[in-house]
Amino acid sequence: MYASHLVLSADRATLPPFDLPSEAMTLDCLFAHQPMDKLAVGEALFWEGDMVSNIFQMAEGCLRLYRILPDGRRAIMGFVFAGELLGLSCQGTYRYTAEAITPVRLRRLSRARLNAMGEGAEQLRALLMTRIFEEMSAAQQHIVVLGQLGAEERVAHFLVSATCRTGANLKRPVVVELPMTRQDIADYLGLTVETVCRVLSKFKRDGLIAPEGRHMLVLRRMSSLQDLAGEVDDRALSERPTAVQRPAVWPN
Amino acid sequence: MYASHLVLSADRATLPPFDLPSEAMTLDCLFAHQPMDKLAVGEALFWEGDMVSNIFQMAEGCLRLYRILPDGRRAIMGFVFAGELLGLSCQGTYRYTAEAITPVRLRRLSRARLNAMGEGAEQLRALLMTRIFEEMSAAQQHIVVLGQLGAEERVAHFLVSATCRTGANLKRPVVVELPMTRQDIADYLGLTVETVCRVLSKFKRDGLIAPEGRHMLVLRRMSSLQDLAGEVDDRALSERPTAVQRPAVWPN
DNA sequence: CGGAAAATTGACTTACATCAAACTCAGTGG
DNA sequence: CCACTGAGTTTGATGTAAGTCAATTTTCCG
Numbered sequence: 001m002y003a004s005h006l007v008l009s010a011d012r013a014t015l016p017p018f019d020l021p022s023e024a025m026t027l028d029c030l031f032a033h034q035p036m037d038k039l040a041v042g043e044a045l046f047w048e049g050d051m052v053s054n055i056f057q058m059a060e061g062c063l064r065l066y067r068i069l070p071d072g073r074r075a076i077m078g079f080v081f082a083g084e085l086l087g088l089s090c091q092g093t094y095r096y097t098a099e100a101i102t103p104v105r106l107r108r109l110s111r112a113r114l115n116a117m118g119e120g121a122e123q124l125r126a127l128l129m130t131r132i133f134e135e136m137s138a139a140q141q142h143i144v145v146l147g148q149l150g151a152e153e154r155v156a157h158f159l160v161s162a163t164c165r166t167g168a169n170l171k172r173p174v175v176v177e178l179p180m181t182r183q184d185i186a187d188y189l190g191l192t193v194e195t196v197c198r199v200l201s202k203f204k205r206d207g208l209i210a211p212e213g214r215h216m217l218v219l220r221r222m223s224s225l226q227d228l229a230g231e232v233d234d235r236a237l238s239e240r241p242t243a244v245q246r247p248a249v250w251p252n
Numbered sequence: 253m254y255a256s257h258l259v260l261s262a263d264r265a266t267l268p269p270f271d272l273p274s275e276a277m278t279l280d281c282l283f284a285h286q287p288m289d290k291l292a293v294g295e296a297l298f299w300e301g302d303m304v305s306n307i308f309q310m311a312e313g314c315l316r317l318y319r320i321l322p323d324g325r326r327a328i329m330g331f332v333f334a335g336e337l338l339g340l341s342c343q344g345t346y347r348y349t350a351e352a353i354t355p356v357r358l359r360r361l362s363r364a365r366l367n368a369m370g371e372g373a374e375q376l377r378a379l380l381m382t383r384i385f386e387e388m389s390a391a392q393q394h395i396v397v398l399g400q401l402g403a404e405e406r407v408a409h410f411l412v413s414a415t416c417r418t419g420a421n422l423k424r425p426v427v428v429e430l431p432m433t434r435q436d437i438a439d440y441l442g443l444t445v446e447t448v449c450r451v452l453s454k455f456k457r458d459g460l461i462a463p464e465g466r467h468m469l470v471l472r473r474m475s476s477l478q479d480l481a482g483e484v485d486d487r488a489l490s491e492r493p494t495a496v497q498r499p500a501v502w503p504n
Numbered sequence: 505c506g507g508a509a510a511a512t513t514g515a516c517t518t519a520c521a522t523c524a525a526a527c528t529c530a531g532t533g534g
Numbered sequence: 535c536c537a538c539t540g541a542g543t544t545t546g547a548t549g550t551a552a553g554t555c556a557a558t559t560t561t562c563c564g
Contacts, residue, residue, distance in 0.1 A: 067396060070482055075396045091385040095392055119374075132384065133343040139391040140347055144319060144327045146398035147442030151520070182543065190399030192521055197544055214529080214543080230322055403552065434511065444553055449512055466511075466561070 026124055030117070031057045034107040039100040045086075048097045054108045055087040061104030062179045065096040066187065076188040078138070079180060081166055089132045102179045141232075146190050149230070154189040155199040156228035159209070163219060164232065174219040175212070278376050282369070283309045286359040291352040297338075300349045306360045307339040313356030314431045317348040318439065328440040330390070331432060333418055341384045354431045393484075398442050401482070406441040407451040408480035411461070415471060416484065426471040427464070 036059065039045060045056065048067055063080040077096050080086050086098065086106075118125050145157050163176045178185070186196045203209045208225055210218040219225060226232065288311065291297060297308065300319055315332040329348050332338050338350065338358075370377050397409050415428045430437070438448045455461045460477055462470040471477060478484065 069396070069400060073400050075400045077392055077395055089385060089388045091382060095389055122371075130343060132388075133341060136341045136384075136388055136391065137347055139388065139395065140329055143329055143391065143394050143398060144321070146395060147440075148321060148325050148327045181541095188399075193543075194522080194545085195520060198520095201544075433509095445511075446513085446554080447552060450552090453512075 027057075027127055030114075030124070031107040031109060034109050037106055037108055039104040039106070041100055041103060043100050043104075045098040045100070045104075045106075046094050048094055050094050052087060052090045052092060052094055052111065054110055055085060055114060057107045057109070058082050058084050058086065059105040059107060061106075062101040063098050063104060064101050064180060064184055065098050067096045074187045076184055078142075079162075079184075079188070083167075084165075085131055088128060089135045101184070151189075151191055151195050152199050152202070153228050153230065154191065155185075155196060155203070156225045157230070157232060158185060158189060159217075159219060160222070160225050160229045160232050163222075174222055176217060176219060178215050178217065278373075279379055282366075282376070283359040283361055286361050289358055289360055291356040291358075293352055293355060295352050297350040297352070297356075297358075298346050300346055302346050304339060304342045304344060304346055304363065306362055307337060307366060309359045309361070310334050310336050310338065311357040311359060313358075314353040315350050315356060316353050316432060316436055317350050319348045326439050328436055330394070331414075331436075331440070335419075336417075337383055340380060341387045353436070403441075403443055403447050404451050404454070405480050405482065406443065407437075407448060407455070408477045409482070409484060410437060410441060411469075411471060412474070412477050412481045412484050415474075426474055428469060428471060430467050430469065 034057075039061070045063065058080055060082050062082075063086065064076055065078045065080065065086075066074050066076045068074055079101070080098070087094075114128075118128070141161075145154055149157065159176065162178060163174055166177060180188075182193045182196050182200075185191075186193045189196065200209070200211070203225075204211060206224075208219070208221050210220055212218055286309075291313070297315065310332055312334050314334075315338065316328055317330045317332065318326050318328045320326050331353070332350070339346070366380075370380070397406055401409065411428065414430060415426055418429060432440075434445045434448050434452075437443075438445045441448070452461070452463070455477075456463060458476075460471070460473045462472055464470055
């Protein structure tokens, strides 16, 4: 069960050899005995304005995080994939609604409980802080994408970063699953559906990607996409080695 | 010296009566005996990629935080004004360069020292976490602004939020100081200088603002600007009550 | 005062949005 | 099994907000 884990740890020569295993254990143990909740497609985990009282670990599925503006526009602030945490970097009330894109299974841990555990556990605290800083870093990256990049660059960036996060990036050819709709992608990238489609069509014509049904596509020329995207936050590549976490979450 | 402090504390009936005074003390005491550094205009406090080893409290002046993209575009991720903290939500290396827009005076506290102090001090820790969550919240707000708002809405949002942060918002008419250049504003809002100028000119024509030299302007119709801006994050209005902090930082 | 950087304004271009019309496809029910 | 349905997607024609290029004007500062 931990074979791939050990192999990966050995690969990552840059990390202190003892940290990764113990930290991964810590975080998983935290959630291991928590109740497993399920969400149907379209169901909300919480709404913008709800009091923050839990943090969540996604076991399976995909969530969208969004805010509706007074005039009805929808801003998607992010997506949450299997293996990731949610609700860490909020205090008071949630600043977005979290809604299931696919059927979701996740574990819930009350903040009160987390704080109680954190009191003495410096190591756990450090681990959670790291996650918070990663979220911050991702938000800042998103700011650069929205503020500075053109439509093609944005879509390319989205594809590359989604690929990295879902951890399917070791296979050739690289396949990425995009459970969200084109509208979701558009609202995430500050574009319209039509523009997202046109860009994807162009990428297809240019041989950068090959669609495999609506929600799956093959990245034929990852490097070209990366060039377009500009430097995807390197942290995204090193963070959350899913091969380490996933087996612990789904030991099936 | 603490007269305004006490008055304001009494005003804020929503907060637990004992927290604010003691927390304000805590944060100020933290920096009170730290060395005071100075930066000349254009001088960098740190560069993107530098190791994170300090956090800073701005005593006076204004910083811009930016990243340069491979092709030379500059993305300004934010500004730091007097009374605010910097470097809290980073780990490892800074993800942006911090550069003085005006002459700056600030206090520096090493992370090592901070961590040492934080070990037992739950209250201090909570205070810092709140600042981190506020930064996160501001980043998310910025994401919405860049992804969803048009040029006029962006500029309006910028003016309102700058006004709230610099705390000049109690006076009528409302005066706001904008020490940064138009180019800075443009790079922050994902627009061009020309567009920023045009929007400001339009606001002037429409009587929403009245320029008072390059770096100062009067907001004649705050409410119209707020309508344009959409809901400015309410947190921004309640955060960092400068009247509370400033007297402690500059007791002159 | 003189010179340079910043700001403003105008003319023109363009990337993306909007509007509109097919097309695809997963689900449903006969 | 297949036709029907409706949401999601794709493509095309056209509009427009913002970018680009270029020429002044203003402001700052030695």
